[in-house]
Structures are given as structure tokens and as C-alpha cells.
Amino acid sequence: MQTSAVPDLAHTHARPVHWLATATAMAAVVAAAGLMQPKAATASQAGAPGAVTAAAPAPGPAGVRLPLECGGAKSVVTGKASGDLDGDGSPETVAVARCDAGSGTPPSGVYVLTQGGETGPRVVATLLEPAQKLSVKDFAVRDGAVTATLLGYSSPDVPRCCPDQQEKVKWQWQGGKFVRSAAL
Template identity: 50%
Template sequence: MQPLPGAADLPHTRSGPLQWLATAAAVAAVVAGGAVLQPDDASAAHRPADAKNSGGPDAAAAAYPLDCGPRRPVVTHRAAADLDSDGRTETVAVVRCETGMGTAPSAIYVLTEPTAPGERPDIAETLLEADQDMYVSEFAVRDGEISATLLGFSEDAPRCCPDRQRDVEWHWEDGRFVLEAQPVRSATTRAA
């Protein structure tokens, strides 16, 4: 494609380091402003329920048994419900270590209110350990059942690209959480 005659002489067609720096600063300011000025419920679509708003223990206040090195555990999903029909609301939290790049394996915990006032929520049950090297891609709590889609790796899969998928559910039965797992399938195949 030929440039328009005389276009190279127009000031808005030339860019230099100062224009690129100004553009980068403007974009960064817009992104930062959007993150700071979000309403409290702006990220509600990314998590099924906020335990603070639904009466369950605060997932952000719990102390999780994850070895994250210099990083910290991050709650990626949370939902609150009375899972064992005892009249008290539990919180289910999906947690992973914060990472600079990539995604750390997920863990799933059931939290109850602390036994003493002013303490952190108690971890009543660990449904998925981080050392199982699985990643939670979908998560929900409905009608007392916890469901998740777990992604993992076959022996030869590169660490960037999970190639195995399994849908799982937990429900309360006879005083404990019972796991029901669908067969493992290729991560590129979706259930009908």
C-alpha cells in the first residue's frame, strides 16, 4: 500500500519515544482507574457468591495450609451455603498460591465459623489438596452440592496446557462429604 502523498510530513503520522511513553502512561492510568473505581460487586460474575454477603465465614480471613513461599494464598472462588443442614452457613473456598506467571494448582476447603470470637475461620474439610496438581476451571455450590471442573495433565503434557478434565461433585451424607467423580476425559472435549 502506498502512503498518501505528503502524509510523512504531517505531525500526527510520526511517532517517537515521547508519544509512545505518553500513550503507555494514558493506558496505564485508565486501567488502574478502572480497577480502583469498580463497584464492590463488579467481580461478582467471577465467583458464585461472596461469603461476606451471604452469611458464611470470610474466605479471605482464613489461614490456608499452602506453602506459597514468598507469595500468598489467593481465593479464586467462594460460595456459602448450609452444606450439612445444621442451620449454620459454611463457606467453600477455592484457593491457590499467587503466581507471577502461570497458574498454581488449586485447593478446595470448607470453612466454618471460628470456635472463639475474633479468630480466623476454621478449615472443617479439605476437598482437594494442592499437591494433587489440579486446577479448578468451573465451580458452583447449588442445593447443598459442591461441583467443580478440574483440569490436569497426562504424563507427557507440557505444564502450560492441561489436557485432562474431570467433573466432580461433593455432597454431605452420613456425617461426611462424599465425592462423585465423572470419568476423566480430554480437556478439549466438552460434556454435552
């Protein structure tokens, strides 16, 4: 019989104690990896120009140019409410505004504002155009939805002081846009 040039590898036979030691070491590595997780990923880098963080306050309507055509009259914000409407972790503000008329019930506009980074708050959506000639009552932001009662007129003969129609509506972010539906 010829002797092998390789040393005897009798110590390489796996015994149950070797398997137990290997399993214990692997369990320790997996447990350590589970404890050392990186911070949660965000869509924007902290400190990056224009980055909005969850701690950012809701934008206010003061100083924002709302798309209202008031002629020589001023526009007035009659209501505002904030909440995270699109699920991105940053609050948006919904502002109800109208022209400051001397009498009657001027139509309202409903606008969604978001932080615009260094440029300040900006309008990102119009939920109700003043051209629809509706007024807004019982306005709120709850559970990611905007709810309101819209007041309108059945005909041009109805005095503008006294709306004779109402509709309860809800706007909710779906598929990348605000969708209007009847509120229950």
C-alpha cells in the same frame, strides 16, 4: 335391712350427658395444648459462647489461614461460594485457593470454612489438596453440594499452562464427611 353409713351415691351414675361434657372438656384441653407449643429446640443455646444461629452470615475467607504451602509467594482465593452443606441450618463457605505464581497454572486447593465462634472462620475440611496438581474451573455450591470441573495433566511432558484432562466432580456431605463423586 341395715342402712349404710355412706350417703346415697345415686348422682354418680354416668349418664350420656356426663360423657358428652367430659369429652368436650378433654377436647378443649387437647386443643389448648396444641396451640401453646414451646419454641423449636436447637442444638445450641441462644446467646451461648460460640453458638451459631441460622441468622449468622456465611464465613468469608479473608484472614483465614488456608493450608497452602506457597514458599515465598502469596496465596490467592480464586473463588468462593456459600451454602448449608451439612444440613445444620448454618451456611458454610467453600473457597478455592492457589499460590500466586508468575506463570503457568498452579494447582488449587478447595477448602470448607465455617464460623468458629469467637475465633472467627476456620477450615473444617479440605476437598482438594494442591498436592493432587489439579486446577478448578466452573466452581459452584448448589443444593447442599459443591460442584467443579477439575483440570489436570496426562503426563509431566504437558506444559503447565495447558491442562489436557478434565473431570466434573461433586462433593456432598454424607455420613459425617464429604464424599466425592462424578458430577452428571
